Amino acid sequence: MEAARQAFFTRGFHAATIEEIAQAAGVSKVTVYSRFGDKETLFEEVIRVESARMAEVFDAQVADQRTLEDQLNAYGVALLSFMFSEDHVAIDRVLLNEISQIPSLARRFYEAGPGGVLRTSG
DSSP, X not given: OHHHHHHHHHHOTTTOOHHHHHHHHTSOHXXXXXXXXXXXXXXXXXXXXXXXXHHHHHHHHHHTOOSHHHHHHHHHHHHHHHHTSHHHHHHHHHHHHHTTTOHHHXXXXXXXXXXXXXXXXX
């Protein structure tokens, strides 16, 4: 997952190749394809893992607060920190560059990221 994350976030969805991801991960292309099926599914899984990581950070920062005001402030700080983090900026860059060529990528991103978070928190 880390090899795919690095490839997608630094090179973009189109420029990242399964070959480069497999090589960085120390596995064969066949292993990547057998586990994920295609590049879009691998990207979706990277977003799912990133979303879970983000949710854990939010939960940890908010859980330590006692009052509602402190919880809301902690959530706001965590949200802004995430939105301006290198990772989030990289995800936004990938989506903005790729969305016009692959509209389904935006839907898959939403389902794996924000949509998934909404389903689990509701």
